[in-house]
Amino acid sequence: MKKNRINVSRREFLISSSQLGAGFTLGLYLPNAAFGKTVQQGAAEESATEVPEVNAWVVIEPDDTVIIRIARSEMGQGTLTGLAQMVAEELECDWSKVTTEYPTPGQNLARDRVWRSFSTGGSRGIRDSHSYVRKGGAVARYLLVEAAAEQWGVPMSECRAASSVITHVPSGRKTTYGKVAAAAAESIPPDEVTLKDPKDWKLIGKPVKRLDTDDKLNGKQVFGADLSLPGMLNAAIKACPVFGGKLKSFDAAKVSKLPGVRTVVAVEDNAVAVVAETWWQAKTALDALPISWDEGENATVSTASIEQMLDEGLTSSDRVFVGNENGDVKKSLPAAMKTVEATYRYPFQNHATMEPMNATARWTEQRCEVWCPTQNGAAALDAAAEAAGLPVEKCxxxxxxxxxxxxxxxxxxxxxxxxxxxxxxxxxxxxxxxWSREEDMAHGHYHPITKCKLVGGLDEKGNLSSLHVRISGQSILASVRPKSMKNGVDMAIFQGFRADGDHAISYSVPNLLVEHAMRNPPVPPGFWRGVNINQNAIYLECFVDELAHAAGRDPLEFRRALMSSHPKSLAVLNAVAEKAGWGKPAAGGVHRGLAVVKTFGSYVAACAEVSVDSNGKLKIHRIVAATDPGYAVNPQQIEAQVSGSFVYGLSALLYGECTIKGGAVEQTNFHDYPSMLIKEMPEVETIVMPSGGFWGGIGEPTIAVAAPAVLNAIFAATGKRIRQIPLKNIDLRSA
Amino acid sequence: MAKLKINGKIVDIDADDSTPLLWVLREQLGMTGTKYSCGIGICGACTVHINGEAVRSCVVPVSSLDSSQAITTIEGLSTDNSHPLQQAWKELDVPQCGYCQPGMIMTAAVLLNNKPNPTDEDIDAGVTNICRCGTFKRVRQGIHLAADISKRGRS
Structure with a gap:
């Protein structure tokens, strides 16, 4: 069946992974491609000389190059390759000819959100889109095979596709995708296609290499900070260091004659920027610019004042929400044979991406364009439109x-x-x-600060009979997405403590009460790889370790007794215990600790091995980690994510802390906000054990088990129970 | 106007004396493979070679340089990803986001020049670059593999 459809112009895909080497060149003319027109109008004028798409997900060039469109963002986590594998699996194309490109969020809007979500967070890139992405590949395959069958005048059912070659089985005739792509582009796609049974996957599950490596080896990969456009100027910015503070005034005349300076401008109500020919000139002038701030009401906020706020929440009955409850903790706790109580703390932390925040913008009264590294192109587009004062269609x-x-x-x-x-x-x-690194440190959206008081009750057999968890502290959603809260409750804060779902607790406790006293200091919180599971895993997994020791039981055996209804969590825990040799002697001076969580839909566990010398110096020797993500799309990338997540998680454990003084963050750069180095990297052994039937996330889950496993191992080594991080503040010499 | 020798070519530079080499590379010469991240010589994303030594270009004022020094950037390490480190990095899929990797590779290249068979301890001492994605496990494997590739090349 023929269709009368206008394809989106290939030329509109300005920055694509396949073209990034040429990104600069493309940037010279492409931004104007759809200038002042709708996408379709722009495309209609240009599509004559271009290869039409087979469907929204797939473009095939006459030379059989396969271009797969990826809506989610690649930021190192490998989603570009994983999602391409999923399309290619159903497309039955030649993987060696696959390349990728990003559609733009504007095109997505113009085409009725054909690529759906651009949001790349919450370890959702693959698990949220696997179904429609695979369907995209399957529909494209259908159209290509149909086109070949039509050309041959044979029934489609007699044709097979494999590795970009279509074969008419009875006659043995063959053609390639590249030869029939133009015809396939003219057909109307079927509404329904049947996706492969997972047992028939050939590409999904294979540890294929990343598609985006080559340009990362020689400096050709263009990041946002590297972008250059004709006539472009560079801006350096400083916002009021005190959160909520405003810009009062600045003396532009003092710097306007400095080399390269073009202008000094107020930005929104709280910042000032110098615009110059080069960024170094802009930054030099900004550093010399006299600025006065109206620091506002937060000028007296400090780490100590925030601490008081959180302490009050640990015992208060005001603004307390229940996240999970079963049994009757208040009755059962007093009846326990033994109770254990502890209070833990987790600090503010900065994301500290290696590339500081940046964006390039061009604005006219008719149109606003932005080039930027973003985890969510659609949200970036909304932000651009809002700031531009233009309708989103003009951005x-x-x-x-x-x-x-x-x-x-x-x-x-x-x-x-x-x-x-x-x-x-x-x-x-x-x-x-x-942004300078200093600006990036001063204006993060920080890992939220919380404290947590836990009281556990053990019965006469040393089993956990009741557990009362009171989290006090900052809600991310209250600050970032208040509309996603119900009746003022931030359910995301209960990550790892929930009764069921993607972030369910891994234990069955007869009497359980998990509460949150919402206390929101005036420091902007944000989603930080792992989000709330980072602190909650420390709170629960270290406290469970405390309970096991209080009961005189082995921490593994104590956990197992609580996990009979959690077989998948038990399986990953058993896997790490077995591989690490739990219960068998470790090398001299080496001690082990465990942690297990379910989060982002995946089941993960870790066993850490550490030693602490007589000077209190910690060495993390090895971490064995197991992940059950349901389906494992690319085991090699999962291994890279797990290993990498420990660097992020252990950096947080060892060094990660932003302190507040005078309403501002005290840390300014990597000298006072360190990140771990290769010499501190433990050996990481990754067990990928997909049990099938569900889709769990990968980028975040294991980050949460690093810290508690290490802290529990430190207890085993020293007898010291560490209840606050980072460890740089703690004397680890044996108790 | 100063002259610098970068990747074997003499180039004219027109920048204030205090401008760090990093920003001359990035903004005057368009060589953006050398990255800005901390600006204070800690993270190593801006690492280049000056006379064969790994140097953090964000803290080297251009006035301290002249055309007698041989400066090599990531763009000059090889023309075709053929340096043993680039081969090893590709074989092992080392990069994640990739932002720190030019500096990581340039640092490792000097390590390998000085110690063709580096031990893990040599790597610990010689590689002090920050990587927030956490590629360290593969970086270590990659350096060892590159040492092997170099040996095969020589034999």
Missing amino acids: EVYKIHLGGGFGRRGSFHDFVKQAVAIAKQMPGIPVKLL
């Missing part, structure tokens, strides 16, 4: 590879709004805004 965002995301570049596009606000004051001129 566009071109996604560029991210130099790290970790949650910082997903829900927050403060840097986009600022770039547009600057560009708006210089119509027609592209301006690249790049």
Whole structure:
């Protein structure tokens, strides 16, 4: 069946992974491709010389190159390759000819959200889109086979596709995808296609290499900070260091004669930017610019004042929400044979992506365009439109590879709004805004701060009969997405404590009460790789370890007794215990600790091996980690994510802390906010054990088991129970 | 106007004396493979070679350089990803986001020059670059593999 459909122009895919080497060149002319027109109008004028798409997900060039469109963002986690594998699996194409490109969020809107969500967070890239992404590949295959069958005048049912070759089985005739792609593009896609049974997958589950490595080896990979457009100027920015503070005044005359300086502008109500020919000139002038701030009501906020707020919440009955409850803790706890009580704490932490925040914007009264590294192109587009004062149809965002995301570049596009606000004051001129590391440290959306008081009751057999968990502290949702809360409750704070679902507790406790006293200090919180499971896994897994020791029981055996209704969690725990040799002697001075959680839909566990010398120096020797994500799309990338998550998680454990003084973050750069180095990297052994039947996340889950497993191992080594992090503040010499 | 020798070519530089080499590379010469991350010489994302030593270019003022020094950037390490480290990195899929990797590779290249068969302890001492994605496990494997590739190349 023929269709009368206009394809989106290939040329509109400005920045694609396949083209990034040429990204600069493309940037010269492509932003204007759809300037002032709808996408379709722009495309109609240009599509004559271009290869039409087979469908929204697949373009096939005459030379059989397969271009797969990826809506989610690649930020190192490998989703670009994993999602391409899923399309290619159903497409039955030649994997060696696959390349990828990003559609833009503007095209997505213009095409009725054909690529659906652009959001890349919550370890959702693959698990949320596997179904429609595979369908995209299957529909494209259908259209290609149908086109070949039509050309041959044979029934489709007699044709088979494999590795980009279509064969008419009875006659042995063959053709390739590249030869029939143009005809396939003319057909109307079927409404329904049958997806393969997972047992028939050939590409999904294979440890294929990443598609985006080559340019990362020689400096060709273009990140947002590297972008260059003709006539572009560069901006450096400083916002009021005190949260909520405003810009009062600045003395532009003092710097306006400095080399390269073009202008000094107020940005929104709290920041000032210098725009210059080069960024170094802009930053040099900004450092010399006299600025006065109206610091506002938060100028006296400190770590100590926030601590008081959290302490009050540990015992208060005011603004307390229940996240999970069964049995009757208040009756059962007093009846326990033995009770154990402990209070833990988790600090503010910065994402500290290697590439500081940045965005490039060009604004005119008719149109606003933004080039930026973002975890959510659609949200970036909304932010651009809001700041531009233009309808969203007159704006566009071109996604560029991210130099790290970790949650910082997903829900927050403060840097986009600022770039547009600057560009708006210089119509027609592209301006690249790049934050300094110091600005990045001062204006994060920080890992939320919480404390947690836990009281556990043991029965006469040493089993956990009741557990009362009171979390006090900051809600991310209250700050970021208040509309997603129900009756003022932030259920996300109960990650790892929930009764069921993606973030369910791994234990059955006869009497359980988990509460949150919401206390929101005026420091902006954000989603930070792992989100709330980072602290909750420490709270629960270290406390369970405390309970096991109080009961005089082995921590593994104590956990197992609580896990008979949690077979998948038990399986990953058993896997790490067995591989690490739990119960068998470790090397001299080496001690082990365990942790297990279910989070982001996956079951994960870790066993850490550490030693602590007589000077209190910690060495983390090895971590054995197991993950059951249901389906494992690319085991090699899972291994890389698990191993990498421990660097992020252990950096947080060892060093991660932002303290507050005078309403501002005290840390300014990597000298006072360190990140772990290769010399501190433990051996990581990853067990990938997909049990099938569900789709769990990968990017985040294991980060949460690193810290509690190490802390429990430190207890085993020293007898010291560490209840607050980072460890840089703690004397680890034996108790 | 200063002259620098970068990747074997003499180039003219027009920048204030205090401008760090990093920003001359990035903004005057368009060589953006060398990355800005901390600006204070800690993270190593801006690592280049000056006369064969690994140097953090964000803290080297251009005024301290002249054309007698041989500066090599990631763009000059090889023309075709053929350096043993680039081969090893590709074989092992080392990069994740990739932002720190040019600096990581340039640091490792000097390590390998000085110690063709580095031990794990040599790697611990010689590689002090920050990677927030956490590629360290593969970086270590990659350096060992590159040492093997170099040996095969020589034999």
